[in-house]
Amino acid sequence: MIKLLHLADLHIGVENYGRLDPVSGLHTRLKDYLDRLDEAMSFGMDEGVHLVIIAGDIYKNRLPNPTHQREFARRIGRLREAGIPVFMITGNHDISPAAGRAHSVEIFQALAVQGVMVAHKPRIECIETRAGRVQIIAVPWVSRQALLTRDETQGLTISEIDSLLRQKMNAFIERSIRELDPTIPAVLTLHGTIDGATFGAERAITLGQDLVFARSLVAQPVLDYVALGHIHRHQSLGEHPPIVYPGSIERIDFGEKDEDKGCVLVELAKGATRWHFKKLDARPFISIEVDVRLSSNPEERIAVAISRHDVQRAVVRVDVRATREQAAALRSEDIRQQLEDAHAFFIAAINIEAERETRTRLGSADEGFDLLRELTPRKALELYLKSKDTPPDRIAALLAAADELLTDE
Numbered sequence: 001m002i003k004l005l006h007l008a009d010l011h012i013g014v015e016n017y018g019r020l021d022p023v024s025g026l027h028t029r030l031k032d033y034l035d036r037l038d039e040a041m042s043f044g045m046d047e048g049v050h051l052v053i054i055a056g057d058i059y060k061n062r063l064p065n066p067t068h069q070r071e072f073a074r075r076i077g078r079l080r081e082a083g084i085p086v087f088m089i090t091g092n093h094d095i096s097p098a099a100g101r102a103h104s105v106e107i108f109q110a111l112a113v114q115g116v117m118v119a120h121k122p123r124i125e126c127i128e129t130r131a132g133r134v135q136i137i138a139v140p141w142v143s144r145q146a147l148l149t150r151d152e153t154q155g156l157t158i159s160e161i162d163s164l165l166r167q168k169m170n171a172f173i174e175r176s177i178r179e180l181d182p183t184i185p186a187v188l189t190l191h192g193t194i195d196g197a198t199f200g201a202e203r204a205i206t207l208g209q210d211l212v213f214a215r216s217l218v219a220q221p222v223l224d225y226v227a228l229g230h231i232h233r234h235q236s237l238g239e240h241p242p243i244v245y246p247g248s249i250e251r252i253d254f255g256e257k258d259e260d261k262g263c264v265l266v267e268l269a270k271g272a273t274r275w276h277f278k279k280l281d282a283r284p285f286i287s288i289e290v291d292v293r294l295s296s297n298p299e300e301r302i303a304v305a306i307s308r309h310d311v312q313r314a315v316v317r318v319d320v321r322a323t324r325e326q327a328a329a330l331r332s333e334d335i336r337q338q339l340e341d342a343h344a345f346f347i348a349a350i351n352i353e354a355e356r357e358t359r360t361r362l363g364s365a366d367e368g369f370d371l372l373r374e375l376t377p378r379k380a381l382e383l384y385l386k387s388k389d390t391p392p393d394r395i396a397a398l399l400a401a402a403d404e405l406l407t408d409e
Contacts, residue, residue, distance in 0.1 A: 001131065001267050001268065001269050002050050002051065002129055002131040002132055002134055002185060002267075002268040002269075003047060003048060003049040003050050003051075003131070003265065003266065003267055003268070004049060004050070004051050004052070004053055004134075004187070004225070004227075004265075004266040004268055005040065005041075005043075005044035005047075005049045005051075005052045005053070005263060005264075005265060005266075006053050006055065006225075006227045006244065006246050006263060006264040006265075006266055006275075007037075007040055007052065007053070007054045007055070007246060007249065007263050007264075008054065008055035008056060008057065008091075008191070008227075008228065008229030008230070008245070008246050008247070008248070009055075009056070009057045009091070009229055009230065009232055009247070009248035009249070010033065010037060010054065010057065010058050010059070010072075010248075010249055011033065011057055011059070011060050011093065011248060011250070011252065012030070012033050012034070012037075012058060012059050012060065012064065012068050012071065012072055013030065013033075013059050013060030013061065013064055013065070013068045014029065014033065014060045014250075014252055015027045015029045015030055016029065016252070016253065016401075017029060017253070017315045017346050017348055018030075018032070018346055019346070026067070026071075028345075028346075029283075030067075030068070030071075032250050032282075032283050033249065033250045034071055034075075035281075036249040036250045036261065036280050036281070036282060037072075037075055037249060038075065039280050039281060040249060040262075040263040040278070040280060041075060041078060041079060043263070043265070043278050044084075044263070044265070045079075045082055045084070047265055049084060049265070050084065050085075050129035050130050050131045051084065051085055051086075051087065051127060051129050051134060052079055052084055052085070052086045052087070053086075053087050053088075053136075053187065053189055053227050054086065054087070054088040054089070054229075055089055055091075055189050055190070055191055055227050055228055055229030055230075055246075056088075056089050056090055056091025056092075056093075056094065056140060056141060056191030056229040056230060057091030057092065057093045057094060057191065057229060057230065058072065058088065058090075058091070058093075058094055058104055058105055059072070059093060059094060059104045059105075060093060061093055061104070062093065062094055062095055062096050062101070062102075062103055062104045063104070064104055069107070076108070076113075076116060080113070080114070080115050080116065083115075083130065084115075085115040085116070085117070085127055085128075085129060086115065086116045086117070087117045087119070087125065087127060087136060087138075087189070088105055088108075088116075088117070088118045088119070089118075089119045089120075089138050089139070089140040089141075089189055089190075089191055089229070090103045090104070090105065090118070090119070090120045090140040090141060090191070091140070091141050091191040091229055091230060092141040092191070092230070094120075094141070095120065095140075095141060095143060103120050105118050106118070106120070119138035119140050120140055121140065121142075122137075122138060122139050122140070122142065122169070122172045122173075122176075123138050124136070124137055124138070124176050124179065124180075125138060126184070132184075132185070133184050133185075134184070134185055134186075134187060134268065135180055135181060135184050135185065135186040135187070136186075136187050136188075136189060137173065137176045137177070137180075137186070137187070137188040137189070137223075138189055139169065139172075139173065139188065139189065139190035139191070139192070140191055141191045141192060141230070142165065142169065142211070152164065162211065165211060166211055166212075166213075169211065169213070170213070170214075170217060173188070173213075173217055173218070174217070176188075177220050177222055177223065180222050180223075182222060183270070184270075185224045185225075185268045185269065185270050185273075186222060186223050186224050187223070187224065187225045187226070187227055187268065188218055188223050188225075188226045188227070189226075189227040189228070189229075190213070190218070190226070190227075190228055190229070191228075191229040191230050192210065192211055192212075192213060192228075192230050193210045193211070193212045193213065193230060193231065194212070194213050194214075194215050194218065194228060194237055194243065195212055195213065195214050195215050196215050196237055197231050197235060197237060197245065198231075198233055198235055199231060199233065200231060200232035200233035200247070200248075200255065200256055200259055215237055215238065215243065218243060219238050219240070219241070219243060220241070221240065221241070221271075223241045224241055224268055224269065224270060224271065224273045225241055225242050225244070225266055225268055225273050225275070226238075226241055226242065226243040226244065227244065227246075227264075227266075228243065228244060228245045228246075229245070229246075230245075231245045231247070232247050232248040232252070232256060232259070233245065233247050233256075233259055234246055234247030234259070234260060234261075234262060234277055235247075241273060242266075242273055242275050244264055244275060246262060246263050246264040246277070247259065247260070247261055247262065248261055249261055249262070249263065249280055249282070250280075250282050250283060251282050251283055251284075251285050253285070253397060253400035253401065254285050254287055254315075254317060254348070254396060254397075254399070254400040254403075255396040255397040255400055256285065257284075257285035257286070257287060260277075260279050260282075261279070261280050261282035262277055262278045262279045262280045262282075263277075263278050263280065264276065264277055264278065265278055283313065283314070283315060283345070284310075284313055284314040284315070285314065285315045285317075286309050286311055286314045286315070286316050286317070287316075287317045287319065288305055288306060288309060288316065288317070288318045288319070289318075289319045289321075290302055290305040290318070290319070290320055290321070291320075291321040292320060292321065292322050292326055292330075293321060293322060293323050293326070293355060295326075298320075298322060298326045298329075298330060299330070299334065302318075302320060302330075302335060302338075303338055306318070306335075306338050306339065306342060307342075311339060311342050311343070311344040311345075312342065312343045312344070312345070313345050314344060314345055314346075315344075315345055315346045315348050316339055316344045316345075316346070316347055316348060317347075317348045317349045317350075317351075317403060318335055318339070318349070318350045318351070319351045319353070320335075320350075320351065320352045320353065321353055321355065322352060322353070322354055322355070323354065323355055324354045324355065326354075327352050327353070327354035328354075330352050332350040332352060335350050336350060348400075348403045349378070349403035351376060351378055351379075353376060353379055377402070378399065378402055378403070381398070381399065381402050382395065382399060385398060385399075
């Protein structure tokens with residue numbers, strides 16, 4: 001049996017909802033992501049893993065700053081000191097759409113770091129571990145420029161180009177599966193979307209157009225495990241073989257507030273693989289919604305609502321629905337003070353929304369201006385998105401991004 005640690009979507013460098021830590025000099029949210037990575041690696045080392053697979057999106061983008069590179073390299077060095085090889089594939093956040101540009105983890109290839117392998121193009125790799133050999137079919141995020149020539153795409157529509165790219169990728173996977181040695185455990189690792197997967201909030205930060213692969217393409221009995229990346233929500237799409245998204249290691253925004261974050265421990269065996277999801281101690285995101293319109297003491301009602309949540313480590317957002325008279329009297333500064341007294345990690349937004357009088361029509365220009373004055377920027381965005389039939393998950397992600405912008409102002 002060979003033990004694997006399966007990680008994906010580290011997104012080192014995402015720094016929303018935080019501040020600079022004066023002690024370490026690092027952004028507090030960068031520390032969150034690094035702490036989760038440390039937690040995952042410690043778990044894997046304690047379990048005696050023989051190989052670590054990182055299924056793409058190592059950084060926030062393909063241009064990580066030197067600090068981000070240093071911190072990630074330190075973690076890779078820790079694994080190598082323990083004699084654990086690392087296999088990475090590039091994700092959509094790691095590569096440039098322009099041909100010839102370096103990807104975010106190319107430095108490991110350029111330096112030929114022993115025991116650290118990076119696949120930025122589809123390929124088959126056979127890795128020797130302390131517990132035996134593992135065959136890996138690597139399917140990184142691929143761009144049209146990487147796999148298709150100018151002659152192949154000339155005169156084609158975007159849809160036709162995507163269809164051609166999908167045909168090439170499907171052919172590579174089918175051919176690679178046929179070439180596998182049936183006596184050696186085999187893993188397919190892919191950064192992308194498998195048909196039937198449930199998206200999380202990553203839709204808000206997706207770079208590039210998804211190329212969707214059929215589940216039947218990877219649900220092949222010769223494979224012993226399918227290690228996926230790209231979708232932030234942990235999920236299993238099959239058991240024979242296991243087809244698993246570990247999800248991201250840390251919450252990015254409020255769209256992921258109800259999702260567990262973690263990694264996967266895999267006990268790889270020919271035809272008898274077992275796996276276990278390890279939940280990590282991700283930063284809580286708490287959204288407190290309180291309606292005070294029927295309350296005679298709205299301040300107390302808000303205080304009680306806040307007290308019902310453990311906000312000490314959390315990124316917090318408060319949404320208050322009030323009458324026009326209550327909204328005029330309520331002070332966001334008082335709510336902020338309550339959250340600070342409760343030791344909230346970061347206050348993302350405090351929104352006090354006054355109810356609007358129902359009118360079948362605007363009776364005058366003055367009434368129209370009254371409505372505009374009552375409409376907060378956040379509420380205006382929410383109403384606009386709903387009017388366009390935007391999916392609820394997408395609305396939540398966009399409102400979270402708006403909260404960050406409004407807070408920065």
